[in-house]
Amino acid sequence: MTDPASQTRLIAHRGASGWAPEHTEAAVRLAATLGADAVEPDLVASRDGVLVVRHDVELGETTDIADRPEYADRRATRTVDGHEVTGWFAEDLDWAEIATLRARERLPRLRPLSAARDGEQGVLRLEDLLRIADEVGLDVVAELKHGDHHERIGLPLDALLADAVAGTHWASSGRLVLESFEERTLHACRERGIDARLVYLMADGGTAVDLGADGPSFAEQRTDAGLAALAGRVDAISVEKAALFARDEEGRIGPSVLAARTAEAGLGLITWTLRPENAFLEPEHRLGEHPAAWGDWTTEWRMVAALGLEAVFVDHPDLWRRVAG
Template identity: 75%
Template structure:
């Protein structure tokens, strides 16, 4: 069985603010095979690398007098969100921002780098990936929302990669929590592996409103996986889906095996060592930021034969016997 590939989740985001040039380069240095950027779009149609289209949590926009007044509230994928949104700014305005650690209470060492890096465009990240040898696993965020405001992410992605080696080298994967945008990407001539992201609960945003639409949980049933196996290359699931508590004790689930039987690869997100992100059985002490028994949890995941895992600390995965 091929070794599980390690994907730097937004770079080495356990050690440096996520989605920064520093985090991406560090991911390569620490042994990642690929990097995962989340992609959102500016008002003038530039794909930028940010966790979400709301910028207040990962940049210093609140401290910018000329931009602070752009704060507003809008509904995205059925959730009301207040903040500063990338689609309200041009790339020239976004380029003035500086990156900040998204989880400073959990990662104070990373927060010391606040302000040292700017915001990357997707094309900037591709250049870094070329220079470091990283593959790219690009996530299209809030695709339905972006399409509704005239910023179709599939078209913007195609503009960035079609005609370049990224659309023919086998080094590009495209993923989304919305399946429809993945097919739109392929229809635009992007040659990439397509991966359907699945939340633990709920229904995909592009299916909301259809009473017959399956939930993510229903799509993980045998019939659901068989149907997905005819449409996508792989699924990417919340780490919690890899565990089974039906017997009262924590044990590996059979999801990876069932997906493989349906012709699907399986990726999992996101492995982190802090107590806050570990299964309760693997937490040590009560402090969210303390590192728990991550080695036991990650070793269990490593034994499942996953296609790839998303990690914030690529070096920790490489320390596992199977990493």
């Protein structure tokens, strides 16, 4: 019989971000070396419409911008998707300015070895990442971050993406997957002629920003009726790892029925993000008290591997290969 894990694609979450600061060239190249099938960049827009590979529109968490006096006056507070955020925003800088920044580890307390590499590398544009992906043979699973926010400020991500891939094989080769927590952003990309698999990211709670307060919640969209409706609009859904587990009456952990229900609806199922540190494991798989210590990740990841998902997001690609081949 075919091992279900052998059919699961390995997506390096922002590169091999367990070993090097996320979204850097080093992390992307290392991901290929460690056996990833694809890399996942998060995309935000600069003031001049360049798609920048960063975790969020706020740059202080993942770059050295807070230490750069020339950008001190750019610090601002604004509302993004209903949340007040203070920091330095990509849309307030041109690409030439962002290109001067140096990347930093986003989780330094949990990943001090990666944090030791702070400042070694700069920030990538989408075109830089696509070039590197071609060189090392990785597919690309691009997350369009805060689509509604970008549209409101006149930087629509669908238009910027269409321009970025126009005339390249990425627009039609099947090597590009698009994902977003906002379904409208995905459809806008397809309407612009980008031939890519569409993946709807679904949080554990709340409602998609583009649906508004009166729209169906993510939980309602994961009912049988909700999944059946989504199957006519997207190719797959992507959920938090915790959604794959359920507990019996005695509190023992096991697989939830989500994988079977999603397959029944004709949708692919992807999960994010597998990490070995205690901070990210289910309680019974933690070893010791320190959140940065590695727990019994092999048991938990084997449970995920047995589900035969379409793909998994992993920070340490080599660790997934140990448990899933």
